[in-house]
Amino acid sequence: MGKKITIGASVLAVFLLAALGAFFNVYHSAMAQKNDGHEEAIERALKETDLKNAESVETFNGLKQYYVITGLNKSNEAVYVWVPEDSKEKPVLKLAADGISEKKALEIVKAKQNPEKVISVKLGMEKTIPLWEVKYIDDRNRYTYDLINFSNGEIRKHIAIKK
Template sequence: MGKKTLIFTLIFGIIFVTAILAGANVYQTAMNQKESGHKQAAETAKKEADLKEVDSVETFVGKEKQYIVAGKNQKGEKMYVWVPADNKQKTIFKKAADGITSRQAARAVQDEGLMSTLKEVHLAREGNVLLWEVTYLNQDEQYSLSYVDFINGKIHKNITP
């Protein structure tokens, strides 16, 4: 019985280590794809929006893929830069003070009575319309999205499964 137990343990250990390595490889590949383009987007934002420093870069994929760069300009003002992955579209940048905050966007959705539990709020873009994407659970506990206009705070559209 000792020999069978040793063989079983070795085989199980090899399978276990292989599974962990494969999982780590898949995770690393997914993260690299998610972050590919971030460095280029940050450089574009620095050049086109005259950013002095970049605080974060996020990827938004809607109708078009966008990189949202948050940072500060030469005057120290907080800026948002929407950098399209497609070079045919133009980069748009705004001072954070020129639009509503993520908290105000979430409040707009909550005031409509759509939200049960807030999950996330991120900047987004559809064409030339700058948006906040508010992800939440609705009253039926379904994941839902609302797009709130960055400039005027009006709900642009709601998506519920």
């Protein structure tokens, strides 16, 4: 009886270790994909724009994929750089002061749409127009995106998806 328990425990331990290894492999692969392209985007922005220092990078997947870099220009002003995935397209640099802030974009959405729960607010680009993407759950329990024009604060697009 004792031998059966030892063998069972050993088999269970091997199974758990294999499952744990598989989980970490999947997690590592997913995180690598999330950050894939960030270093190359920073290098392009440093070379092709007035960016001096990159503080953060996020990937935006809209109609096209962009890497959005937050940083400082050579005059130490806060800037955003939208780097298209397609290397034939030029990066776009904007002074943070020339557009609305993340906080202002969220205020616009809260005033017009009354979200129940905000999921995220991040910079993006659609058809050469820099924007803020605000994701939230609306008052009808729908997963909702609002695309806010970075330059003037207008809601460019409102998309609501039933859960």
